[in-house]
Amino acid sequence: MTDLLPLIVAKYNYWLYVILMMIGLYAMIAKNNLIKKLVGMNIFQTAIILFYVSIGYKTDATIPIIQNAHGGGSHGAVIHAADYINPLPHVLMLTAIVVSVATFGVAMALAVRIYQRYQTLEEDELRMRLIDIGPEE
């Protein structure tokens, strides 16, 4: 236990994303309501986005904008990459956010279709309705 605690504290960002991911996964597997499952799916995706954001971070670094780069103020000044956080994972996540929003949109549209057809979003009720429609092919 004494060994484990520093490990958790030192790498807390990974623990956080894993916990969030598991919450999302739990909701996707265990919840009965389709909208709750969708929310779980979104938490799951957000956990990964947070993971990416956290790996771009460096201690004592600032945002990756070079000050006065156009004004000529930084003439001769050496720019250290270590002074700036890594912007690439953050940029990647802009795309991933778009993907997750699109997925969420499609999934919501499907949920609406299901609701219009069956007047319910509870999975067990849907299963009963499907049995009523006819034998499972």
Place this chain on the structure above:
Amino acid sequence: MDNYPALIVIAPLLTAFLAGIAVWIRERLAYPIALTGLAVSIFSAGKVLMQVITSGTIQYRLAGWAPPMGIEYRIDLLNAMVLLLVSSIAFLNLVASYKSVDQEINDRAGSFYTMYLLFVTGLLGVTVTGDLFNLYVLIELTSLTSYAMIALGDRDRAPLASLNYVFIGVIGASFYLLGVGYLYMQTGSLNMADVANILSGIQGSSTVLTAFILMMIGIWIKMAFFPMHVWLPNAYTYSPIGFARVVAPLMTKVMIYVMIRLMITVFGFDYIFKTLNLSDAVVWLGTIAILSGAVMALSQKNLKKMLTYIIVCEIGYMVGGAWLGNQLGMTGAILHILNDALMTFALFLAVGNMAYRLKKLDLTDLQGLFGKMPWTMAGFVLAAFSIIGVPPTCGFFSKWYLILGAFEAGAYHFAGALIISSLLSAVLFFKVFEICFFEPMSKDHGHGESHSQVVIEEAPISMLFVSGLVSLSLIVAGLYSGTIVNTIILPFLK
């Protein structure tokens, strides 16, 4: 004009937008636009394949940015083959889809063609790209369009099947993305060749191991490898036939391609088979996938669903073959990408023809079909022989390489599973043939004579033509499989 690599992807992407706009003017315009886009893709893919065979790997820089920073399209023999395969199947299916889309979803035909083009764009992009993150985005593009297309199918069951696919698909894609993140932490690069270069200097890193396992699980979920296959049968059964015909042969095969690409190009054989020693476990999984896929197919009462379980079974062939860890197994797996895509396509084309006339595809509805639809059934028989692995058809040759590879690796259980699944699919298809051939058509003689007078005739000529062409290509691919192995697969594996 050496922009063919970009043209392969850009042609369907641009025509997708054009078709989307054209729908507002006239619904009918979408179809010719879609045909043109895919024709350009086939032409470019053919050009690229010729160029790769004569002068080696093409590295195409998108917008001129140099590789580690910019996105690179890297086309070697494997890509070039899969690109031509994907674009040809997509084009041929579009030809066959004209009638069936009209019949099934004519009120939304325009949006069908638009999404179809986007789907093909995604598949081609996944195949052509040399960038790990770009691959993720394109996989999601492919998946998103297939969620939407599946939901266009059976009004009662398709939306629910599609939503279940969304949940599982998102988990798969997220695992892949997470793996890319770990790989990026270790290497600081997203370009496949660059990552491979950096990885070759790193030994025994647990970050790389985590990345590898996460990416493999993600891709396995996307390809419906056995324990993760549950989404596939429902999603493909209830989708409109015009889409089932293209997604069944292509989606899983392109994912197999991604797996092989990651194994060979990014992580490398030495890392996977010497350092990790996971191959035994995965070959066992492949064995279980083959057997359970075949057994589950045997218990189905609906023809379309039965075929979807055969896909699950075939995925076991390719994953197992690729993980045998020798050249023969890998050759078999790559050849099987080509062959399985063709034979699944031929099977689904025949099923599409039946669905066009029958509406319902329970096995009992198929009685007397040999007499009613002789040409369709001829195509179906050829495709079924290929799945079983009867010698002149192409299915035999890839299975042969896989079995040789299994013996070389000492994986006798895998070889046994291959043979047993061949026997099981023989049982399966001869059961279908028996129903189609021997049993008479009139089962409800007593009541409603007019009801049983529904005349079933052959499918429209466009569908028959494509079905016949693809079924014959199974034999052609079989006869030329030696040439394919010698000019494409063996030089690639060297």
